Amino acid sequence: MADEVVLLDFWPSMFGMRVRIALAEKGIEYEYKEEDLGNKSPLLLQMNPIHKKIPVLIHNGKPVCESLIIVQYIDEVWKDRSPLLPTDPYQRAHARFWADYVDKKVYEVSRKIWTSKGEEKEAGKKEFFEIFKTLEGELGDKPYFGAETFGFVDLSLIPFYSWFYAIETFGEFNMEAECPKIVAWAKRYLQKETVAKTLPDQKKVYEFVGQMRKRFGLE
Amino acid sequence: MAKNDVKVLGAWPSPYVMRPRIALNIKSVNYEFLEETFGSKSELLLQSNPVHKKIPVLIHGDKPICESMIIVEYIDEVWTSGPSILPSDPYDRAIQRFWAAYVDEKWFAAMKGLRSAQGEERKAFLDQVTEGLALLEEAFGKCSKGKAFFGGDRIGLLDIAFGSFLGWLKVTEKVNGVKLLDEAKTPGLVKWAERFCADAAVKSVMPETEKLLEFSKVLAAKMKGAPPPKN
Numbered sequence: 452m453a454d455e456v457v458l459l460d461f462w463p464s465m466f467g468m469r470v471r472i473a474l475a476e477k478g479i480e481y482e483y484k485e486e487d488l489g490n491k492s493p494l495l496l497q498m499n500p501i502h503k504k505i506p507v508l509i510h511n512g513k514p515v516c517e518s519l520i521i522v523q524y525i526d527e528v529w530k531d532r533s534p535l536l537p538t539d540p541y542q543r544a545h546a547r548f549w550a551d552y553v554d555k556k557v558y559e560v561s562r563k564i565w566t567s568k569g570e571e572k573e574a575g576k577k578e579f580f581e582i583f584k585t586l587e588g589e590l591g592d593k594p595y596f597g598a599e600t601f602g603f604v605d606l607s608l609i610p611f612y613s614w615f616y617a618i619e620t621f622g623e624f625n626m627e628a629e630c631p632k633i634v635a636w637a638k639r640y641l642q643k644e645t646v647a648k649t650l651p652d653q654k655k656v657y658e659f660v661g662q663m664r665k666r667f668g669l670e
Numbered sequence: 671m672a673k674n675d676v677k678v679l680g681a682w683p684s685p686y687v688m689r690p691r692i693a694l695n696i697k698s699v700n701y702e703f704l705e706e707t708f709g710s711k712s713e714l715l716l717q718s719n720p721v722h723k724k725i726p727v728l729i730h731g732d733k734p735i736c737e738s739m740i741i742v743e744y745i746d747e748v749w750t751s752g753p754s755i756l757p758s759d760p761y762d763r764a765i766q767r768f769w770a771a772y773v774d775e776k777w778f779a780a781m782k783g784l785r786s787a788q789g790e791e792r793k794a795f796l797d798q799v800t801e802g803l804a805l806l807e808e809a810f811g812k813c814s815k816g817k818a819f820f821g822g823d824r825i826g827l828l829d830i831a832f833g834s835f836l837g838w839l840k841v842t843e844k845v846n847g848v849k850l851l852d853e854a855k856t857p858g859l860v861k862w863a864e865r866f867c868a869d870a871a872v873k874s875v876m877p878e879t880e881k882l883l884e885f886s887k888v889l890a891a892k893m894k895g896a897p898p899p900k901n
Contacts, residue, residue, distance in 0.1 A: 515764045527760035544735045552677035
């Protein structure tokens with residue numbers, strides 16, 4: 452019996468992108484269902500009644516929620532190819548720690564920048580630079596966070612690249628000037644077909660964020 | 671394995687610190703417990719967890735591992751001869767991880783809110799806490815499948831994640847004069863809580879409610895900026 456894989460998602464979601472990249476890496480065929488977050492489908496509400504959020508992976512009718520949990524699930528089910536986490540327990544703990552760091556820090560601070568003005572925005576920018584400096588420290592001279600090849604941490608962070616143009620424009624700074632190592636890392640990782648095909652265009656995301664800002668009364 | 675090969679940096683009142691200690695007990699691993707002084711952070715802590723500067727930290731050999739649930743999974747993956755903490759089926763693992771994240775990000779956040787809230791806000795947090803417990807009661811039914819723990823016959827990942835908060839749950843009940851775990855509303859969880867606290871891996875690290883209550887007063891005073899009460 453063939454596997455039935457459905458992904459409930461929203462095209463600009465960084466969390467959804469993580470799952471899309473994982474599925475692409477493993478060469479898994481799936482049905483992509485776009486959600487309108489202003490009008491959530493009965494399927495989404497049924498499959499994720501607790502958080503009512505995307506992404507949700509539905510594998511043979513059973514839902515898995517929370518992007519990093521989904522990515523680990525994908526890695527464990529389709530374990531015969533393209534490992535997303537290292538095999539060594541310490542390396543795994545290290546990867547989980549940094550993916551958790553990305554989860555706890557990057558989304559919130561990015562959101563602060565594009566949803567605020569004045570002092571609050573400046574405070575957000577300062578925090579953003581500190582967080583990315585920490586990430587650059589962890590990357591060091593390695594080509595990827597996963598060392599020789601990309602891994603769990605790379606996958607958890609790369610979706611934010613599609614938001615960089617929006618964040619730097621509304622934040623009034625230059626990402627490449629402020630975080631050169633991260634931008635270089637992202638461009639390197641984007642040479643992978645699975646990533647390049649998955650990430651939406653930065654200008655499209657910028658337009659989307661612009662529309663959101665209008666709705667929040669910021670434009 | 672030499673006792674000083676495995677160290678846990680922590681503090682006795684912290685539910686997060688309890689988690690790796692329970693996991694190590696399940697695996698029968700001897701470890702040295704290095705207690706941090708309340709109100710200050712040791713050099714070793716700042717060195718081992720420079721990013722968050724928080725307890726717990728597991729130091730295995732010379733390698734630090736941080737974030738309580740990440741430490742628990744590490745312990746499960748390293749000491750494979752002991753009983754398993756995570757289930758083997760990927761879907762069951764995803765469910766355990768999902769609810770452990772829910773407990774940390776949503777449920778305990780509401781518990782913490784309850785601690786310092788007043789009036790209307792307090793009622794809102796209390797509602798969130800009880801709604802969360804209703805969800806966890808349902809999850810317990812599904813995960814345990816009639817057995818003693820979320821993990822089945824033995825304590826597993828979600829038991830550790832949620833059970834470590836039972837001490838603070840009892841304190842919250844006393845301080846607020848409410849019953850959060852209730853024979854009528856959450857009968858499964860009431861019995862589960864008794865079994866969890868009585869388990870050999872948990873008993874020695876679960877703080878006594880009275881001690882925790884005293885500590886919570888010290889903590890509350892510190893948060894208000896007043897000097898701690900003299901006993």
